[in-house]
Amino acid sequence: MIDPSDHLVVDCDYHYADTFTQAAPYMPEPWRTKFEKSSWGGTGVKQNLSAFFPASTGNRFNYGKIDRDFSEYPDGGDDKDDVIAAMDHLDIDVTLQISHLILAMGGVKADDRRVESFIKGHLEYMFEEVLDPDEGIYGLAPVPYHDIDASMDILDRVEGEETIKGIVMVTAGASPPLGNRKYDPIYKRCEDLGLPIVYHTGGSGLDEYVRAGYEEMVETHTLGFLESNMSQIVSVTAQGVPEKFPDLDIVFMESGVTYLPGLISRLNEEYLKRAEEAPLLNKLPGEYITDYYFGTQPLEESARPDLLEICFDMLGTDKLLYASDYPHWDYDDPSVITDLPMIDDEARKDMLGRNAVEVFDL
Template sequence: MNAPVDLATKIPDVSGRLGIIDCDIHPYPKAGALNQYLSERWRRHVLEYGKFNCGPYADRGTYPRFSPNTSRRDAWPPAGGAPGSDVGFIRAQLLDPYNIAYGVLEPLLGGNTSRNLDEAAALCGAMNDWQAQEFVEPEPRLRASILVPQDDPEASVKEIEKRAGDWRFAQIQLGSKTSEPLGRRRYWPIFAAAQANNLSIGLHIGGTQSSAPSAGGWPQFYLEDHHVLVHSMQNQAASLILEGVFDAFPNLKVVLIEGGFAWAPQLAWRLDAHWAKMRDEAPLKRRPSEYMKTNLWYATQPVEEPEHPDDLRQVFDWIGWDRMVYSSDYPHWDFDDPHLAFRFQMTESEKRMLYRDNALDVYSFR
């Protein structure tokens, strides 16, 4: 195993440029890559039965965006394999040219969405081993996420405790679409383990699809489906706050990834207004908006692009510069180039917060 990056040097400063922390890089397995990390029983099970996911399709998405792998056309490695499967190509196309000091892996492989909870636990464990051994060890600038079968809290806690303290893992990953809102107490053991081990929760868009993605039913177009993803993130933020998760676990850190962020100020204002009238139903210790300033962080991709760029700057001001972390969503088609995504002026202090310092406060980089 390669040694972890020496934090005494913190983030390298190459040619006067800030070393960037990218909080959303998607790895993808080459054909059969997970087999060596599964027991014989589960290799045979996946071969014979596949992944028993929620949703109308067993092992594919419902829109053409899933082919080819939601990815940029230039992200296919020259040596073969899917986008995100070749560490050397990730290094050449992302880490080196953009001076990425750390990149947090966010695997979207469906292992934690299986309705067969034993299968979900086996797949999560295999994916965690796969990330650590095939991505982080050959490239220590990358860091893995601990995937857990969230609907089995006991197995989730076991997986967290197995990986806690391992320098190769930077966070625990959950999806924004879950069987129940994450504030429900069935999920609290996961949050207790996260806080106890000083690990943040990376709440990435997506997850189980056991019902229509929209409160109004099934959308007709991919454009609609893509947009309503952000609604699941807003719902989870409200659930975590109103159901008292942050009162029970005041040091818990949750990063909302790939769900946008311009909605956050409006949600804060609305929750405060409603809570002022109905606070006896949810007896929180503080106003809802205050938890959004202490326990939630927002990854920037997909960045909102208003006609007047300074309007976006005002959104940053409302949310708080200390709440924002940069993410690229590499290698997906809506990748956000760190040099082009933000079309307004930032001070050097603001750049440091956005591109690295906030992430250093949130993630576990050993």
Template sequence: MNIQFRESTEAASPLTTKTAIADCDIHPARATRTELYPYLAKRWQHHLEVYGVHAYQGMMEGPPYPKAQPNASRRDAYPPEGGPQGSSLAFMQKQLLDPNNVQLGVLNPLNTGQGIRNHELSAALCSAINDWQIDKWTSKDKRLKASIVVANEDGLSAAAEIRERAGDKNFVQVLLLSRNVEPLGQRRYWPIYQAAEEAGLPVGVHAFGFGGNPITPSGWPSYYIEEMVGHSQCQQSALASLVLEGVFERFPKLKMVMIEAGFGWAPSLAWRLDKAWRRLRSEVPHVKRPPSEYIREQVWWTTQPMEDPERREDLFDVIKWIGWDRLLFATDYPHWDYDEPSRVLPAGVSDTNREAFYLGNARKLYGIN
């Protein structure tokens, strides 16, 4: 995390790793408010002008928990040609891709058609953002790969969008957010998993979104930090739901990626699920194996924001419990809590694990040579 407000924008220092890496969580932004309009029918352009997006939260613009910095992004990430952070390919190349030797960058667009109440508009915006990812990003820089953004509350329309894009090498995963109207294991979302499995695409679940549920099971908290920390609890509940509804049992080839919600909680959640399952499995006979086995075989984690123990080596116990083969390095560029590639892993990690962590696991999962 860049806890200082300004980072150097100079060319890569000798400290910066020159080893090739994958960055599995990059957030591309629109430079202008109307940048998606060429991909939207006139009807929806008009709708947006008159009614805006009708979200599962109260604000017409901006989040109800104000971010710590404008657009939750680094203050040094504004492109010189103007526009918000993350909206310029040229500047992203200069600030992120080139100096860090990023060989694979996975795009996860936010503020799309997900988490809005009008499901038809949701589908139109998602389709538009997918076209936009190709035109503005992946067709212009072969290192970048897109995520198929889908109308999360409408499983059938989401599945149709996945089938439409299946086989298109611009896309390497399907993107969902963690917070939806219901926990992600519920049946309304199953068509998404079925289509993703058929297409051979992992489903990434990125922290955030709005589904109308308070971000604690005891009601709405007061502060942005509670929302930030709380994304990890949302992700845990979403993953527990996926396991307990039998999604992994039903879709055995499905792969899921937990994005930007930390990973330190994973062993504890898996142990807890196993312990409860041994007592209560008669309630969920469709969960045929200990929950930790599904998680071990079908779930991956992006690394940012890495948990930050006082003693760094404590984190390696947790990584060992999860498996070095299950972590995917991510910076979260251009967001303020960006993890700097050269500072994430201290000395003492084997070359094999280091390579897997920074690049190999992502290449394998996303099928990139």
């Protein structure tokens, strides 16, 4: 087994624990005034997270299975020093930072500009305070995909920024699904910029899950992250996004890997029965999906080893990217890759960092 401290480790899904206090001074008006003068910043009307992005019940910090010394657990971050400390703690050389707060964007129903405004504030804060190639800290820029013009503004802003290595589309709550032609201008612009699309899951909260009536987060956290990504994999593939934009790299994050053989098999089976409904495809849907990249977190360590071996064989270890999901308590450290018994050291090195160097042009 290899030692991750001896090899390049790239964390493709590190969540920056951003706050509205940080982002508010960089937001466009009227949002800047609204939130700088709130209870976060001084006087005025009380504002909190639920006043901006819908909140959700369900405590993902309840834990049992994972044996971890939390007295040595770095906070992970709401400033740059926290990120550096966590990288040292995990023996990670490079991180790709994703806003934690933006994962709730799918719950926004109002026809206003809060998502766009938050993204703009978040990015300017990250540019000024956090992102630093010398420390191996890069960013993934979210786009408010429900508003194409606003998304194009974000893409214009990040063009040429060496610290931005990809674009994030949150998969929970997308309507219409992200394979719809509505989003083609975003995909075309990203293809031209050479920036991969990172589809990041969400939607696991007890009250914000797509179906009502579940009683415990163990249920919705099992289903939500999976369902959000599965729905977009099917949409993006069946609607021919990889055919329309052949130079666009596609990445899916934070739903593990064991669901993919079943999804691929089912979609292939449906396609063989009604191929005329996916006229842009020139091969089986599964052949496109196995060209996508997938973050490994949360890697299903409790799965039968032969099932994981099937997943790795079907997807290819050259398409798998180490991801920690830090600073969430149930993060995966690099040992989830180095301890895998069914792959060789070269495959481990690919998954730990070399694949990420290729797809994110690091």
